[in-house]
Amino acid sequence: MMGYKGRVFAVGVVIMFNILRYYYYHQYMGLKFEPNFFILTVIFLTVAFIGGKQYDLAKFYAERDPLTNTxxxxxxxxxxxxxxxxxxxxxxxxxxxxxxxxxxxxxxxxxxxxxxxxxxxxxxxxxxxxxxxxxxxxxxxxxxxxxxxxxxxxxxxxxxxxxxxxxxxxxxxxxxxxxxxxxxxxxxxxxxxxxxxxxxxxxxxxxxxxxxxxxxxxxxx
The missing domain is CATH 3.30.70.270 (Reverse transcriptase/Diguanylate cyclase domain)
Incomplete structure (x- = not known):
């Protein structure tokens, strides 16, 4: 079974980044909160998930025999x-x-x-x-x-x-x-x-x- 550590790590980094982004721009800097914040967050999460999945696939196939899947x-x-x-x-x-x-x-x-x-x-x-x-x-x-x-x-x-x-x-x-x-x-x-x-x-x-x-x-x- 393919692991999921790559996806978890990538998505976790993006979530942490967006929390920091929110507090820096909208709490510390006092900028007006815009709805596009969520649009950018979804884009970042999607890219992170895809990248993490590619890492998980690469790790999976690096550890597997391609003929027998052992x-x-x-x-x-x-x-x-x-x-x-x-x-x-x-x-x-x-x-x-x-x-x-x-x-x-x-x-x-x-x-x-x-x-x-x-x-x-x-x-x-x-x-x-x-x-x-x-x-x-x-x-x-x-x-x-x-x-x-x-x-x-x-x-x-x-x-x-x-x-x-x-x-x-x-x-x-x-x-x-x-x-x-x-x-x-x-x-x-x-x-x-x-x-x-x-x-x-x-x-x-x-x-x-x-x-x-x-x-x-x-x-x-």
Whole structure:
């Protein structure tokens, strides 16, 4: 969801400016109050709102992956630090989930980049559909996603892996599946770099058990 800080700040500055303008010209200087004061105020507010909206749009797209509309990796550590701070205060645990799509390269090569792009969007939509309100989904690069999940339950790891691969199977992506690595804050690390490394090792261990000899089948998406 696009933020609104730019619009709030711009409109707030204009309102403050017009309050000062009113007191300076009509109270301090004693000039006669004219109705065009409101016309100018509306014009200033409109320009401020449009300018603030452009700032909000630019910030939104700078933080987003244009293909999947998930966050991009430029903002992941900033988001992680905010979520960790909240979890520390509430004495909760947080999961870093690294997801790599199996056989994606083969499907991409066999059926073309358009099919590959549609598949990435489809998987991103599955992740977003299953995400909770405070979760953050990031396209880490290529066919990899990172899912940051605060306030996890004790049996989180097995449940997550089972649920995601079930979703991929139910949606008839037979040669796909996902290799998933999960690291838990603070049990396996307290900073993002350590946790993503732990998740990466777990993901590759799972990937090593996946059969790469499966024949790619066109995904029904």
């Amino acid at each position: 966050y991009n990796r430029r903002v992941v550590e900033k988001v992680f630090n905010k979520k960790v701070s909240s979890c520390k205060n509430k004495k909760q645990k947080l999961a870093i989930v690294l997801i790599d799509l199996n056989n994606f390269k083969e499907i991409n090569d066999e059926f073309g980049h358009k099919t590959g792009d549609e598949l990435l969007r489809f998987v991103a939509d599955i992740l977003k559909k299953n995400a909770k309100k405070n979760d953050v989904i990031v396209r880490w690069g290529g066919d990899e996603f990172v899912h940051i999940i605060p306030n996890i339950k004790p049996d989180f790891k097995l449940d997550y892996i089972h649920t995601l691969n079930n979703e991929l199977t139910l949606n008839e992506i037979p040669s796909m599946g996902a290799s998933i690595g999960i690291a838990i804050f603070p049990d396996e690390g307290e900073d993002f770099e350590t946790l993503i490394q732990q998740a990466d090792m777990a993901m590759y261990e799972m990937k090593s058990h996946f059969s790469h000899d499966r024949v790619p089948v066109a995904p029904k998406i």
